[in-house]
């Protein structure tokens with residue numbers, strides 16, 4: 614085996630490259646080993662992992678939890694319970710791609726505890742590549758059976774996309790890049806005959822991101838096609854706390 618630390622005096626650049634490459638591989642291997650408990654098939658005779666449930670069962674748990682949340686009858690929780698077990702592995706029942714809006718907190722809105730949800734968030738709940746990679750990690754390595762894209766009423770990112778299409782004013786920083794990903798949903802919503810433009814654009818944006826997940830990932834697509842996972846879209850209502858599939 615080659616000495617990856619090398620001899621800095623004789624091959625400084627090659628050694629550094631080798632070292633960095635090896636460091637990355639070691640880190641990825643450790644990452645993989647960390648989650649092997651949850652991702653790999655259980656040994657013969659061993660019980661299945663706790664999140665080895667049907668996608669429909671995962672969705673039912675989420676919607677039942679949201680009914681409790683909306684009715685203000687959420688379960689009491691002991692957050693220290695299970696903490697030691699969570700050091701060893703995680704078994705989330707769903708991956709949620711949510712808007713970053715401070716009023717929409719998936720763990721609360723679905724009345725789930727630590728370790729139950731694998732949540733990624735970005736303003737406008739768009740499937741950017743980094744977030745797609747995170748969701749791929751969730752379904753591939755953690756065995757998550759359900760992916761949900763969660764938009765919400767009154768979404769500022771979608772509203773900004775609506776307004777940006779009607780004005781020539783420039784948005785600052787990197788906001789144009791984010792907002793432009795929502796434009797296609799707004800353009801479709803503008804042709805809808807009923808409902809408000811904002812709600813229709815929110816719902817259409819969710820549907821578009823769901824379609825993107827179903828068609829744009831070499832990791833997600835085969836799992837979805839094989840019915841190993843389901844991918845759904847939903848909208849959170851700020852007024853009621855209720856979540857409805859769209």
Ligand SMILES: [Zn+2]
Pocket residue numbers: 712713714736737765767768769770771
């Ligand atoms: Zn939002």
